[in-house]
Amino acid sequence: MFDLKGEIAIVTGGSKGIGKAIVYALAVAGATVVIADIDEDNGKHICNELSGSGFQAEIVKTDVTDSKSVDSLVHYTVNKYGKVDILVNNAGILGDAPITEISDEDWDRLMRINSALLCF
Numbered sequence: 001m002f003d004l005k006g007e008i009a010i011v012t013g014g015s016k017g018i019g020k021a022i023v024y025a026l027a028v029a030g031a032t033v034v035i036a037d038i039d040e041d042n043g044k045h046i047c048n049e050l051s052g053s054g055f056q057a058e059i060v061k062t063d064v065t066d067s068k069s070v071d072s073l074v075h076y077t078v079n080k081y082g083k084v085d086i087l088v089n090n091a092g093i094l095g096d097a098p099i100t101e102i103s104d105e106d107w108d109r110l111m112r113i114n115s116a117l118l119c120f
């Protein structure tokens, strides 16, 4: 449906769930995808699967709540590929407890992750 050859994409939270589906869709359409996720193992598995089928993806372990980690992701990507064409701010969590029972600490963490939007 799309031809994204030569396009460089970053997908936050791309190691699982909706983000993983987005990574596959972009890579199969021809983009080179950088997965920015704290889950490096699942990310590596996805990249191996995609590269085995001739598509391009790599995992850069990133915590979207940590500005140094995000800076490092962006510098790495721009140094290696020269640009970023597509940015998918997908990383987010629901938390493990019902909203009425969630601890203040877990609520703060949830809000930090869900409101962390990369933009440039």
Ligand SMILES: NC(=O)c1ccc[n+]([C@@H]2O[C@H](COP(=O)([O-])OP(=O)(O)OC[C@H]3O[C@@H](n4cnc5c(N)ncnc54)[C@H](O)[C@@H]3O)[C@@H](O)[C@H]2O)c1
Pocket (backbone or CB within 6 Å): 012, 013, 014, 015, 016, 017, 018, 019, 036, 037, 038, 039, 062, 063, 064, 065, 090, 091, 092, 093, 094, 113, 114
């Ligand atoms: N699943 C749904 O029904 C649904 C509905 C509406 C919106 N959403 C939103 O869609 C997005 C994806 O949801 P999902 O169900 O696929 O989630 P998921 O839990 O399946 O995957 C989330 C991914 O984000 C990663 N992640 C978590 N914290 C991170 C951090 N600090 N830095 C980087 N990566 C981090 C996880 O490792 C995981 O790979 C979320 O933002 C969610 O709020 C989901």
